[in-house]
Amino acid sequence: MIDLARHLTRVSQRHVLNADEIAAIRDLPDEVRIFPPRSTVIREGEVIDRSTLLLSGFMCRAKQLPNGKRHMAELHVSGDFIDLHSYTLKRLDHDIETLNSCQLAFVPHHRLQAMFEAFPRLARIYWFHTSLDAANHRHWVTSIAQAQALERIATLFCEMALRLEIVGLTREGSFDFPLTQTDLGDCLGLTPVHVNRVLKTLRERELAVFRNGRVDILDQAGLRDLAQFDPAYLYLEPEPL
Amino acid sequence: MIDLARHLTRVSQRHVLNADEIAAIRDLPDEVRIFPPRSTVIREGEVIDRSTLLLSGFMCRAKQLPNGKRHMAELHVSGDFIDLHSYTLKRLDHDIETLNSCQLAFVPHHRLQAMFEAFPRLARIYWFHTSLDAANHRHWVTSIAQAQALERIATLFCEMALRLEIVGLTREGSFDFPLTQTDLGDCLGLTPVHVNRVLKTLRERELAVFRNGRVDILDQAGLRDLAQFDPAYLYLEPEPL
DNA sequence: CGTTGCCTTGAGGTGCGTCAAGTAATGTGG
DNA sequence: CCACATTACTTGACGCACCTCAAGGCAACG
Secondary structure, three states: OOOOHHHHHHHHOOOOOOHHHHHHHHOOOOEEEEEOOOOEEEOOOOEOOEEEEEEEOOEEEEEEOOOOOEEEEEEEOOOOEOOOOHHHHOEOOOEEEEOOOEEEEEEEHHHHHHHHHHOHHHHHHHHHHHHHHHHHHHHHHHHHHHOOHHHHHHHHHHHHHHHHHHOOOOEOOEEEOOOOHHHHHHHHOOOHHHHHHHHHHHHHOOOEEEEOOEEEEOOHHHHHHHHOOOHHHHOOOOOOO | OOOOHHHHHHHHOOOOOOHHHHHHHHOOOOEEEEEOOOOEEEOOOOEOOEEEEEEEOOEEEEEEOOOOOEEEEEEEOOOOEOOOOHHHHOEOOOEEEEOOOEEEEEEEHHHHHHHHHHOHHHHHHHHHHHHHHHHHHHHHHHHHHHOOHHHHHHHHHHHHHHHHHHOOOOEOOEEEOOOOHHHHHHHHOOOHHHHHHHHHHHHHOOOEEEEOOEEEEOOHHHHHHHHOOOHHHHOOOOOOO
């Protein structure tokens, strides 16, 4: 039995699902595979006919730039449908990579289509989830354009803590976060050197510690205050109406 | 008769529509209104039950920041469905504002839902269009994180020229672009002062001139080269398969 | 004809990048 | 068990892209 518990928890955060819908979702995957750390699961541009559900591990959407630089447009945690947008886009504008060892479930697009026709409400629900991506991107483009490094890193820690808490992957403000300082820089548009200095500041202010692929939030209120963190862009509240 | 020609042109760029689908789309709007320049059509956070089609004019999605700064996450041109994502998100994480005088058509969400049930393919097609938003955001978060000001402004001019050409709003590399230099800065994460200097450079290099709410591209090849412009993120090709 | 909005330019400051060197932890093979 | 890579982290010195502050120009407008 494929363990979709985290995915279902995540979806249920906003939309209450009935038994038939849950059964339909459980039937989606046709294959489960483990990928090693730092592997590229999907390459930019290739036309694909299935989407990928992240059962466990951390992944990212990475853009490779012509000048050799690299940018991570989004991070993904257990339970995320990491490339549902390939259902409509057919090809991706970015790579999909693992950060640590990841368990992935693959869902053929034709099964999605069949499910959406049988359960039109699920189509709206999954459409919502791709809209969430866009909302997340909007948040980050704004943050990177307008906020400075300290605030950005603090914001990222706040966001990840919240997202991981939903799927039960935090403990007392601490969570695994298998990134290097270079990765953090690639997420936030900073050099590893500067990331290092900012992390030192966060440590000295006793707000958060990032070490050995793990984040310990020491002062959540202080960190949120520094980040001016408002989780509205994550749309965690139940659907209105 | 409401003029959806530009919208239909835009949709047809990727998906060929049949007569029934076109008729269904034409039936969507229940109201058309003109909004003056610099007006806020939708405010962040309000729960809404209709979406907005931009018939003519320029609009933007603007985020107001707690510190008084402002960021435009996306620009919209004639023919764009500017807040289709409110169909799934119910509230927006940003304001929707006009830049110049705009003609808008409003589409109640219940009509969208009825159309999507009658024409499931149209659901996928419009889902695609919200996925496009996300792809656009990914492009810009990467650009702002990794590229410098000159390159970013050049990229924006390239993107707008392409998007406006599709709906017939360019003439020989020139197009209306009713933004101030401050607006450009709000799009790209730059101060008006620096935008001004970069525009001067573009002028001096005889690549592009931005003046009086109008862009004249003098050397498209040179501008694209400077911007390292690759339009893949706009998904302008016809749908694969 | 003063006000207002936008553009322009200069002078000086700063957040972050670049370059460079060194440390620590882990792994590899002889 | 020890040389030697390799990878990630750390810190210092210095430079640059962009910001801030400030002043002035110009056109539109009541």
